[in-house]
Amino acid sequence: MTSFQCRGDLSPSKCSECVTAAVQTASSSCPSSIGSRVQKNGCFFRYEQYSYNVEDSSVVVELCNTQKNTDPYFKNQVQGIVSRVISSAPRHKNLFASASVSLASQKGSSAASKLYALAQCQGYLSPGQCADCLTAHSSSWQDCDAAVGSQIHSVSCYYRFETYPFFY
Template identity: 35%
Template structure:
């Protein structure tokens, strides 16, 4: 099968700390669409539509599900899954998955494969059976502003302690391997997609934590989203940091990835990446292959 090129979209810049009550569960983080398309009214479209509808229905009763649709034809199966954040209530999970499906429909019309990450849930579908496959490729990294008030090795140690609580089976477990960590005035969370085994989840979270540590050394927050997991940390503002520098107060017009490359603001309020300046090869190769 040939690897194709895909459009990676970065949307809605402000990502609040992950709590179910803060209203941020439907905030956009990224979306990816395959260049391969199916024809309107084709068996593939019927299978995809049936799959997405079934995933929405399942989200009202479970935080994770993977399904296969052959509603129109077994020759054109559609595979898909969703994973909600482990601290979401069922109603919030269902609302997030509905929002993810709506986003995919508008961002990736007739795409043979697509994925969207919202703050509270992840949804992906495709015509290849990716369910159960480990994937530690980096899809998206983001660091907050540098800390104010005097950054020292003690702050690095506190951050690393919070992140360390996420690795090696740390945290409190939960839906999809949801893990939380805290040290001093630093909080951290991580989660795997529910199709990963315990050891695969450990490996993925360790890789995500490594990405955050390497990319966001002096930042007051950091996020790393890999193919089948993510890890995030943020300072609560109770330490030696300027609270205004925290990523909950990001400049809505400018964001930089780990290499300082500028994301461009779209006229419609979304974000996209200049594909000539952002390395999306891992995303292209690992997320969708047809």
């Protein structure tokens, strides 16, 4: 079984470019394997020997930005925006949500002025399965210990936040 999915904010041409790159990565990195999963910044490509149209919320990878912000205000803003995209994604047709929030009240701080986040589930999930998958990992970003950004990827869903724009 083979599938791909682009992030909900990608144009058809950007989606095509991303999927082409993901297929090339899978072909060169896993030339003789019976399955592969490739996550690019904008799309996901997967092939397996078996059917996989079921929710799998096991964590595949957690990526943490190396920069830190220990300000409690920042942590609260991260919690808020992550909760917002996690609760919004299952309610949208393409199981995708993005948001940004101003960090303007960190007066005098040299830190970033905005926080960006998105969440998305694989298109074969129902809205309920999407919600379950994202909720299962809703606090995983805290594993990144005050990082100014993180990406939490499971087989069926993912979310990300950063202090710089990474979506359209």
